[in-house]
Amino acid sequence: MVLAEDLAKQQRSISIAEFFEKNKHLLGFDSPTRGIITTIKEAVDNALDACEEAEVLPDIFVGIKKVDAEVYRITVEDNGPGIVPENVPLVFGKLLYGSRFHQIRQSRGQQGIGISAAVLYAQLTTGIPTRVVSRTGAKVSAHQFELMIKTETNEPEIVSYEEIDWDRTHGTRIDIQFKSTLAAKKRLVDYLRLTAIVNPHARITADIDGEVTVFERVSGEVPPCPKPILPHPHGIEFGALKRIAAASTGTIEEFLIGSFSRVGKKTADEMIALAKLKPSRKVSRLDADDLKRLLDAMQAVKVPAPPAQQCLSPIGEDLICRGLEKEIQLDFVKARTRP
Amino acid sequence: MVLAEDLAKQQRSISIAEFFEKNKHLLGFDSPTRGIITTIKEAVDNALDACEEAEVLPDIFVGIKKVDAEVYRITVEDNGPGIVPENVPLVFGKLLYGSRFHQIRQSRGQQGIGISAAVLYAQLTTGIPTRVVSRTGAKVSAHQFELMIKTETNEPEIVSYEEIDWDRTHGTRIDIQFKSTLAAKKRLVDYLRLTAIVNPHARITADIDGEVTVFERVSGEVPPCPKPILPHPHGIEFGALKRIAAASTGTIEEFLIGSFSRVGKKTADEMIALAKLKPSRKVSRLDADDLKRLLDAMQAVKVPAPPAQQCLSPIGEDLICRGLEKEIQLDFVKARTRP
Numbered sequence: 001m002v003l004a005e006d007l008a009k010q011q012r013s014i015s016i017a018e019f020f021e022k023n024k025h026l027l028g029f030d031s032p033t034r035g036i037i038t039t040i041k042e043a044v045d046n047a048l049d050a051c052e053e054a055e056v057l058p059d060i061f062v063g064i065k066k067v068d069a070e071v072y073r074i075t076v077e078d079n080g081p082g083i084v085p086e087n088v089p090l091v092f093g094k095l096l097y098g099s100r101f102h103q104i105r106q107s108r109g110q111q112g113i114g115i116s117a118a119v120l121y122a123q124l125t126t127g128i129p130t131r132v133v134s135r136t137g138a139k140v141s142a143h144q145f146e147l148m149i150k151t152e153t154n155e156p157e158i159v160s161y162e163e164i165d166w167d168r169t170h171g172t173r174i175d176i177q178f179k180s181t182l183a184a185k186k187r188l189v190d191y192l193r194l195t196a197i198v199n200p201h202a203r204i205t206a207d208i209d210g211e212v213t214v215f216e217r218v219s220g221e222v223p224p225c226p227k228p229i230l231p232h233p234h235g236i237e238f239g240a241l242k243r244i245a246a247a248s249t250g251t252i253e254e255f256l257i258g259s260f261s262r263v264g265k266k267t268a269d270e271m272i273a274l275a276k277l278k279p280s281r282k283v284s285r286l287d288a289d290d291l292k293r294l295l296d297a298m299q300a301v302k303v304p305a306p307p308a309q310q311c312l313s314p315i316g317e318d319l320i321c322r323g324l325e326k327e328i329q330l331d332f333v334k335a336r337t338r339p
Numbered sequence: 340m341v342l343a344e345d346l347a348k349q350q351r352s353i354s355i356a357e358f359f360e361k362n363k364h365l366l367g368f369d370s371p372t373r374g375i376i377t378t379i380k381e382a383v384d385n386a387l388d389a390c391e392e393a394e395v396l397p398d399i400f401v402g403i404k405k406v407d408a409e410v411y412r413i414t415v416e417d418n419g420p421g422i423v424p425e426n427v428p429l430v431f432g433k434l435l436y437g438s439r440f441h442q443i444r445q446s447r448g449q450q451g452i453g454i455s456a457a458v459l460y461a462q463l464t465t466g467i468p469t470r471v472v473s474r475t476g477a478k479v480s481a482h483q484f485e486l487m488i489k490t491e492t493n494e495p496e497i498v499s500y501e502e503i504d505w506d507r508t509h510g511t512r513i514d515i516q517f518k519s520t521l522a523a524k525k526r527l528v529d530y531l532r533l534t535a536i537v538n539p540h541a542r543i544t545a546d547i548d549g550e551v552t553v554f555e556r557v558s559g560e561v562p563p564c565p566k567p568i569l570p571h572p573h574g575i576e577f578g579a580l581k582r583i584a585a586a587s588t589g590t591i592e593e594f595l596i597g598s599f600s601r602v603g604k605k606t607a608d609e610m611i612a613l614a615k616l617k618p619s620r621k622v623s624r625l626d627a628d629d630l631k632r633l634l635d636a637m638q639a640v641k642v643p644a645p646p647a648q649q650c651l652s653p654i655g656e657d658l659i660c661r662g663l664e665k666e667i668q669l670d671f672v673k674a675r676t677r678p
Binding site: 003004005007008010011012013014015016019021026050053054081082083084086087090091094096097098099113120123124125126127128136137151170237238239240242243288291292 | 342343344346347349350351352353354355358360365389392393420421422423425426429430433435436437438452459462463464465466467475476490509576577578579581582627630631
């Protein structure tokens, strides 16, 4: 019989980059065809989100160029606010790093994993580092990095770095090369067309192996940037409640009012009474049973729906219609907003 | 315009446990119904693999008990070799820790993520730590842990630990409680039945909320444990080749013969000639272009199929038939091995 000691010698940690290298399908890189669409989606999402946060009208260039038998270079360039040079290696060269993961609001990416997965896919299939150029304003120069991911540790490896001249005053450009095919070219153009329709304020220029298509913007207005909201008392799970309660310094009442959407003094007191707790107790002192009763009470008490108009940024009926009319040949177009 | 500096303040690392807490669907925990099946599958897989490595006939107990309105306790106990106490917290309380991730051979789990994901799901939905008992032999006592996962760091938290008496001389038992339903009870029994058929040497006893079913073994022979093999030259990607080449100390020829399946001196020399390299060069000194030529050559030269009879452990026609006949009412049963 093999002893537990022998088995123990084989047990070890697996880095998240190694994990995703073996489980590429979880991130949308299960085939060369799908890889190209996933990469463009992630990069365009980042570009749109960056422009939205900076309240500039997006002007996005998407380039796909065959550079070798099976190798394509994907370029996505935006006029967003740019990324400060200290953070460029982390944003592109480390899986699970990002700004949107911990926020509750509408945004295109959530996971902090999209574009760095493409960098990983590039180094796995071609070994070519990804080039990133970013500039944060007219008064500073642009920074150019060549980046890879250290698979064993999930830390960025800076292959080269230099300050360069760039004609954009602010924005980010990424060049990434991996094994792929253009077999799904039609789906790719469809994806860009639909993206243009639901982002009527964006201009997207696509150069797919020499064939240029411009999706012109139909609106010159920047949509309002959605703001993060607090979690809703009906939508929280025990583990998350326990974690935020442990990190809070106030009383149960202050905690409920200050950490959740749509909870005022009256609602908070109702919850606390139902959970048979004292409003003045420190929330960080509650034990697991107290917290379970509190969670049950939070979900039993009626609470208005979350403030969706704050964390969502609807396009609006007029712009959806104009976007559809421009891109798709239709006899009749009508949009309706869900009440 | 929001400046890049403001955006940079929101950028931060995300722990793998936080990531999977938000992306439970990637691990099979998208619904309470599915959670119970995923957990049992992961725990039974671990039990079967552990017994196989130790070459003991598996005797596995699976228990599901409703302990509260929506809370079920899942118990899986095996007579495998046990886990040394130092490793118990890591195996169950840390995502991405395991013994099978880096090996090329047939095994039931691969990812080092299954059972700890269930521990995470339990603490998220009920906040109850998972209890693990393990014993590695008759001469040592059993160790009992109550474990959780520190979400922010993906490190195990030992809630309690003690040495206890246990009537098994070796094996592992896990008790895990989470919100679930038995809506998919039939699928669960089907899963256990099919597992019993393809593991004819295992006895599986299931107690589903008081209803006991025994899937008896039809074979008293332990199947041979599959052995890990080296990667095949046709199945390696550039990133992996670069990594193992960088870690090697020998010449290109030694590297090809020693690091890959089915490569002898003749095949290695053919590959090296095709890549226009010198056989005596140190493989760790090759640059990216050299490695690309080498990879192309490795995939162009004919190489026999990998030694599957070593890394696979087929059940065999006779045992498959006996397993099917025992569990399913059929008029005619015939099995055939793919050549």
